[in-house]
Amino acid sequence: MKSVQISLNSIDKVKSFVNTISQFDHDFDLISGRYVIDAKSIMGIFSLDLSKPIELAIHKDSDYDEILEAIKPYLAD
Numbered sequence: 506m507k508s509v510q511i512s513l514n515s516i517d518k519v520k521s522f523v524n525t526i527s528q529f530d531h532d533f534d535l536i537s538g539r540y541v542i543d544a545k546s547i548m549g550i551f552s553l554d555l556s557k558p559i560e561l562a563i564h565k566d567s568d569y570d571e572i573l574e575a576i577k578p579y580l581a582d
Contacts, residue, residue: 506562507563507569509563510561512559512582513550513555513559514556519547519551522550523545526575527545532564533563535562538554544561
């Protein structure tokens with residue numbers, strides 16, 4: 506598993522992010538404080554505080570390059 510910080514500070518970014526990661530068969534979780542939700546769930550994402558970066562947990566054993574390249578626009582600075 507690998508974790509990265511992402512920023513989803515607009516409705517369009519959330520929609521685009523969900524479309525992007527839905528292309529992958531792996532499991533993704535978004536972690537914000539004590540909340541853990543499925544990153545492929547638009548409704549779940551909107552239940553989080555999107556004003557600050559959120560941790561994305563990628564549940565895959567290796568070869569994260571393709572996923573990291575796809576989510577590059579959402580990575581928090």
